[in-house]
Amino acid sequence: xxxxxxxxxHTHFSQRGGTIFSxxxxxxxxxxxxxxxxxxxxxxxxxxxxxCGKSTLSRTIMQLIPATxxxxxxxxxxxxxxxxxxxxxxxxxxxxxxxxxxxxxNPRMTVFSTLSEAICQxxxxxxxxxxxxxVKTLMATVGLxxxxxxxxxxxxxxxxxxxxxxARALAPEPKLIIxxxxxxxxxxxxxxxxLNLIKKLQxxxxxxxxxxxxxxxxxHYIADRIAxxxxxxxVESGSADRVFHEPEAEYTKKLLASIPQLKTTA
Ligand SMILES: Nc1ncnc2c1ncn2[C@@H]1O[C@H](COP(=O)(O)OP(=O)(O)OP(=O)(O)O)[C@@H](O)[C@H]1O
Ligand SMILES: [Mg+2]
Numbered sequence: 001x002x003x004x005x006x007x008x009x010h011t012h013f014s015q016r017g018g019t020i021f022s023x024x025x026x027x028x029x030x031x032x033x034x035x036x037x038x039x040x041x042x043x044x045x046x047x048x049x050x051x052c053g054k055s056t057l058s059r060t061i062m063q064l065i066p067a068t069x070x071x072x073x074x075x076x077x078x079x080x081x082x083x084x085x086x087x088x089x090x091x092x093x094x095x096x097x098x099x100x101x102x103x104x105x106n107p108r109m110t111v112f113s114t115l116s117e118a119i120c121q122x123x124x125x126x127x128x129x130x131x132x133x134x135v136k137t138l139m140a141t142v143g144l145x146x147x148x149x150x151x152x153x154x155x156x157x158x159x160x161x162x163x164x165x166x167a168r169a170l171a172p173e174p175k176l177i178i179x180x181x182x183x184x185x186x187x188x189x190x191x192x193x194x195l196n197l198i199k200k201l202q203x204x205x206x207x208x209x210x211x212x213x214x215x216x217x218x219x220h221y222i223a224d225r226i227a228x229x230x231x232x233x234x235v236e237s238g239s240a241d242r243v244f245h246e247p248e249a250e251y252t253k254k255l256l257a258s259i260p261q262l263k264t265t266a
Contacts, residue, residue, distance in 0.1 A: 001076060002037035003208055004061075004176060009034040009070035011053075011060045030056035032232030034070075038225075043202055043209045045223030045240060047216050047255065053232040054212045058178045061210070062094055063087050074176065092122055095169040097198075099181040101161035105153040111139070111164055112149040118171030142167045143197060159190035166197065170205070177202075178210045183218065195222055216255050220244040228252045 011031035018024035030053040038044045046054055059065045061072050063079055072079045079090065098104040105114060115135045119126060126134060136146035142163040153161055162182060169177055179198060183191040199222050202209050213219045219226055220240050227237040228249060236249035247253045 001073070003040040003042075003075060004038040005071075005073040006034050006036045006057075006061065007071040007073065009057070009060060009072065010068040011056050011065060012068045029232050031060055031067075034229075034232075034234055036227055036234060036237065038208060038210065040208050041206045042225065043199075043211055043223045045219030045226040046210055046212045046229060047214065047219045047226060048229035049214060049255070052229045054214075054229055055180055057229070058096070058180050058210065058212060062096060062178065063091070092172040093174050094176040094178065095172060095174040097162075097165055097169050097177060097179040097182045099185050101158065101165040101185075102153060104165055105161060105168070107153050110150050110152055111135075111144070114164065114168055115139070115149075115171055118168045122172040138167045138171060141170070141201070157190075158186050159194060162186060162194050163197070166194075166201070170201065174207070176208045176210075178212070180212045181214070182211075184213065184215075191218075198222065216244065216252075228255065 009031055010029070010033060013028040013030060015026055015028055016023060017026060032053070034057060036044070046057070048054055056065070060067050063072070067080050070080070074090075074094070077090075079087065082090065109117075112132075112135055115138055116131050119131065119134050119138070135149060139146045139149060144160065144163050144167070148156075153164065156164065166182075182198065183194050186194060195218065198209075198211070201207065211219060211222050216226075220243075223240045225237065226240050226243040227234050228243065228251065229235070230251045236243060236247065236252050243252060244256070247256055
C-alpha cells in the first residue's frame with residue numbers, strides 16, 4: 001500500500017440557481033472520481049487549469065471538506081472514516097502552504113508568535129528559551145534571519161512572507177504537505193528561490209508533498225511524478241519527465257503548448 005491513497009474520491013457541491021418561481025439545483029462535481037497513490041518522500045505535482053478541482057481535492061485530502069464518497073488513506077489509516085476529534089489530532093501530520101502568504105498569516109502576530117504557536121501544537125511543553133531556540137532554528141531552515149522574529153507580516157516582502165508560511169507549515173513536524181500554488185503570487189525572480197527552498201526542505205526532511213500549480217513547467221521542475229487534472233478527474237499521471245516530454249493525453253498536450261514555462265536556476 002502507498003503512503004497516501006486516494007480511492008475513487010468524489011467531492012460534489014450542490015448549488016441553487018434559477019428564480020424564486022422556478023428554483024433549480026445543480027451539482028458541481030469538483031472532484032469526480034480521483035484515484036491516485038503517492039509514495040513516502042515523493043513530490044507529486046498536481047497540475048490543471050483554473051476551476052478543474054485542484055484546491056477542492058487538496059481540501060478534501062486535508063479533511064477540511066467532507067468527501068461525498070471514496071476514501072483518503074494516509075499511512076494505512078482511512079481518514080475519511082475517523083471521528084472529528086481524531087481528525088483534529090491527525091491534522092498536525094498534514095499541513096498546507098497557500099498561494100497568498102499575506103492572507104494566510106495573521107497580520108497581528110509577529111513571526112515569533114506565529115511560529116511558537118505552531119511549534120506548541122506538537123510540543124505544548126516547550127517554553128521559554130527552548131521555544132526561542134526552536135523558532136530561531138526554524139527561521140534559519142527557511143532562510144530567514146532570526147533577528148527579525150519580532151516583526152509583523154506587513155514588514156516583509158512577498159518572498160519572505162512565503163518563507164514564514166513555509167516555516168509555520170513545518171513547525172508541527174508534518175509528514176505530508178500540500179502546497180497549493182505556493183509561488184503563483186510571487187515575482188518571477190522570487191519564484192525560483194522559493195521553489196528551490198521547497199525542493200531542498202522536502203528532500204532534507206523526507207517529506208511527502210503534493211505541489212499544486214497550473215503551470216506544467218513549474219510542476220516539472222519540482223515534482224517526481226505529475227498528475228494532470230481536468231474537470232474533476234485525473235486525465236494522466238506518470239513520471240515528471242515522461243508527462244512533460246511525452247504527454248499522452250490530448251489535454252496535457254494542450255496544457256504544455258499553452259503555458260509559458262518558468263526558467264528556473266538550480
Ligand atoms: N464551496 C464551494 N461551493 C460550490 N462550488 C465550489 C466550492 N468550492 C469550489 N467550487 C467549485 O468547484 C470547482 C473547482 O474549484 P477549485 O477551487 O477546486 O478549482 P482549482 O483547480 O483550485 O482552481 P484555481 O486554479 O482557480 O485555484 C469550481 O467550479 C468551483 O467554482
Ligand atoms: Mg485552487
